Amino acid sequence: MASTFELPGSYKKWTLGLIIAGALAIVWGLIMYHPFSPVTHGAGHDAHASVNATRFWAVLLQNSVFWLLVVNASMFFLCITTMAMGGWQVALRRVPEAISSVVPILGVIAFVVLLAIIMGHRTDIYHWLDKDAVAADKILNGKKSFLNPAFFLIVSGVSIFLWWFLGRKMRSMSLESDKTGPMDYETAKAWIWKNTVWASLFSVTFGLTVASTIPWLWLMSIDAHWYSTMYSWYTFASTFVSGMSLIAIFVIWLKNRGQLEYVTEEHLHDIGKFMFAFSIFWTYLWFSQYMLIWYSNQPEETKYFVERIGTAEKSGPYYGIFFLNLVLNFLCPLLILMKRGVKRNWTMVTLMGILIIFGHWIDLYQMIMPGTLHEHAQMNLFEFGVPCIFIGIIMWGVGRYLTANSLVPKNHPFLKESMIHHT
């Protein structure tokens, strides 16, 4: 069923503006940073050119991975609430559906970026691409069975395909229910069961990819010698809390446009709880990773933090960003979102949503840059320009889905539960 909702002109302008700004940044990078020049190891003029090429790929990797995982988190949110027989989110579930409909687009972009890094033999991003170095290196040799181009690309491709395929199934079941009309008890029961089965398939896939293997391959293999068993959970928590924030922002935006009539402060409160709880969860994982490495104090493990904060004698280049990360993603959500009134305040949740997304974007920045650009990382127009195109694409995809479909899943068996929901 077609929606009566039409995108306001300002939304379209912003979407177009952001896409153009981001595209300009990428074109600028393509022209000025010579991203396809071969990697050089050495000093002088070549080294400078090489740094710029590395910067191009590192920034692209950061943004494509971050935004893909953030939009994919929406589908995970839908699936876990489906499996938990949750009713409260039904009134707003078209929003996460719309966000997750961007997964195939960002998935293809991320895959192209990874393909370019692998095929372009960017050993400055993934050290393990260097066959000679791997052969001479006992540790990298041991990881050869999964840190190799073929395995990397196949697992990446299959994961992105599964996120798209299973997510599409979830969305199509929801959209079909609009057409079939109100369900009787038996039909509704069968329909919920079907949803539960597909949701669990997605969740298992999600657990085996986002919450374990994918961060190992895409991000942790930048520091190929180093490993942390917390890393994937950490990435998952980071992107899930950003995903919840993105849902909150779109819900509030639609509410401001006079849509989503059944969504009230109660629903906002629950989204706010997710943002609060998963910020704390993220900190728990951050701390677990940090403290164990700090405590055992083994050079091959502490290297990761030395590259970021430095040592007692000399602080590292990422000292500021490392602690800013904690302030933005732990202290602010903890102290600001703690109060009930804040979680029920539309303005405050919007502000916190933007803050959390920015904070975790910074988080991914400090996960990727130290291992690739070392002390040459910058935070400049290019770094802020590239995310524009990703935000623009998300806005475009979400807008398209929201205008093409009804904003309320009116035949969902749990809709009434959502309408009368109060915490």
Added chain:
Amino acid sequence: MAGGQKKFVVGCFDDEAVLFPAVKKVRKAGYKIHDVYTPFPVHGLDHAMGLRETSIHTAGFIYAITGTTTAVAFISWIFTKDWPLNIGGKPHFALPAWIPITFELTVLFAAVGMVLTFCYLCNLAPFVKKHVFHPRATDDLFVMAIECTDKTNEAEVQSFLSNAGAIEINIQVAETGWWIGRYDREQKLYKEEVGY
């Protein structure tokens, strides 16, 4: 043991759906509800009764901060002033290692503090007894106690409650505060009540 004797009109309801409008009507009519006793927590009843939002979470926050401060202050005093130990070559002021303990003490102070505050506010303690308006308030009845003043016309309140759907109405003169006593000795047990 503050309080003293007061007179109450007590109405018993057997349905939540009747109780809510009754509470609204009684308040609208200007009667003072002493309290409503329910067998289980009833969502939204506090709003219907016009009770103010509890401050126990603010108290919890203060207890938690106290716990955090206690932990950090005490551990740092021990490890940097009182008894500095070299543990694995770590600095004496080893903040990361203290975070778990700090966290635990924060939770402990908040939890214990809130439970004790709750018990204090509700006069809950061993051998502390309060008047029970109806034994079935712990089983299957919602019991509303309306406080009477000199001006209250009890007969009017009784008929008002019966119109509002109360299934059982009586007048009790009861102690409003607490006293030292034992429920098992002083209170007639549920099974001994005639007629139930």
